[in-house]
Amino acid sequence: MTNSHCFRRLPVADMADQILEFRGINRDHLGMYFEELGGRLVTYSFPFVYEADSWRAEILSEDELAFTKTFIVNAVHIRFEAKSQDELEQLIKNYRYKTTRVGG
Numbered sequence: 839m840t841n842s843h844c845f846r847r848l849p850v851a852d853m854a855d856q857i858l859e860f861r862g863i864n865r866d867h868l869g870m871y872f873e874e875l876g877g878r879l880v881t882y883s884f885p886f887v888y889e890a891d892s893w894r895a896e897i898l899s900e901d902e903l904a905f906t907k908t909f910i911v912n913a914v915h916i917r918f919e920a921k922s923q924d925e926l927e928q929l930i931k932n933y934r935y936k937t938t939r940v941g942g
Contacts, residue, residue: 854926855919862911871936893920
């Protein structure tokens, strides 16, 4: 049984959307970034859905990628949706800012 009845879905017909993959970042942190951008968690299992006034995001899945026997990272797929292409681009820009990791 899914929990899709627990949240309101923004109208899809006029929504712009894009699916991106994020690697090496904890799924809980990825959710926290949506909350920092004004989103509210409305489901508590996959897909984890976050909603704000003009956008919606779904954490669709989390997998592990093995580059070698010992080098394994997670890969999280996220669908971003917004009322317009401009709002979608701004949401993704703001979200990528949150997920930026600077090596040293």
